[in-house]
Amino acid sequence: MTGPRHNVRIPPSLSGGGYGGARLFWLPDQAPTSKMEYSGAPQTIAVMRKAVLEDASHFDTRQLAESVCEGLDSKDYTSEYAALYHFLLQRTRYMRDPRRVELVRAPYLVSQQIMAGHRPSLDCDDMATWLAAAVLAVGGKAEFMTVAFAKMFFEGTQQYSHVFTRALEPRTRCQIVLDPVAAEKTPEMLRRIKAAASWPIVA
Numbered sequence: 001m002t003g004p005r006h007n008v009r010i011p012p013s014l015s016g017g018g019y020g021g022a023r024l025f026w027l028p029d030q031a032p033t034s035k036m037e038y039s040g041a042p043q044t045i046a047v048m049r050k051a052v053l054e055d056a057s058h059f060d061t062r063q064l065a066e067s068v069c070e071g072l073d074s075k076d077y078t079s080e081y082a083a084l085y086h087f088l089l090q091r092t093r094y095m096r097d098p099r100r101v102e103l104v105r106a107p108y109l110v111s112q113q114i115m116a117g118h119r120p121s122l123d124c125d126d127m128a129t130w131l132a133a134a135v136l137a138v139g140g141k142a143e144f145m146t147v148a149f150a151k152m153f154f155e156g157t158q159q160y161s162h163v164f165t166r167a168l169e170p171r172t173r174c175q176i177v178l179d180p181v182a183a184e185k186t187p188e189m190l191r192r193i194k195a196a197a198s199w200p201i202v203a
Contacts, residue, residue: 041146041160045199047104048129048144048163052201055133058108062137064115069138077140081167081176084134088127089180095121107133124163124181131165131178132201141168143175144199149192158195166198 055061065080068087072079091114097103105122107130113120122130128144135142146160153159164179182189 040154040157041163041197044102044104044125045144045146045163048125048132049199049201051104051106051129052132052136052142055107056136058111060108060111060115061130061133064111065134065137077171078169078176080138081135081140081169081178084131084138085178085180088130088134089183092120092122092127092180094127094181095123097123097125104129124179127180128163128165128178131167131180135165135167135178136201140170142166142201143168144201145177146197146199147189147193148195151194158197160195160197162189 065084068083069080072083092110103123103125105120105126110120110122110126110130120126132142132144143166144163145166146163148158148160149162151158152161162181164177164181166175166177168174169176177186177190179186179189
């Protein structure tokens with residue numbers, strides 16, 4: 001079921017069912033305006049991708065990214081991505097979603113909260129979504145990575161417990177991992193991965 005002001009289009013194969021009555025909430029406004037049965041990582045990624053692409057219609061994330069990167073040399077893309085990562089790490093804190101609810105927050109709302117002097121509480125979905133939007137806002141390319149640290153399956157489908165953003169460095173074509181949740185333990189986190197899937201974001 002979607003709210004009257006923001007229609008979240010989810011492929012039919014991803015909607016309905018749900019995991020034990022869990023719900024997914026999409027927050028384009030200050031309060032949830034959409035609610036649907038939660039049916040796993042592909043559904044969440046679809047909502048995250050939509051949030052990233054729609055963020056281009058708002059200037060908040062671009063404005064914040066310009067401020068973050070203003071002291072960097074021109075065309076130093078790796079430093080831009082690193083600056084955005086460290087900024088989010090410093091200006092937000094991690095908080096789990098409510099039990100049995102998957103929240104996805106619009107990046108521009110996070111940007112507005114930060115510019116208003118707040119320190120938003122985000123989970124890995126929100127952080128990955130904001131970073132992907134910020135990377136696109138500075139002209140880069142990003143993708144989501146969902147990972148699992150154990151071989152866990154639901155109805156024959158691999159289940160993922162974490163998501164982060166990777167940004168493409170245009171000169172070297174290297175993928176730069178941006179994961180404020182793992183932070184300084186990112187190398188250890190990467191070594192623990194048992195299964196992974198990449199989800200390109202097409203702008």
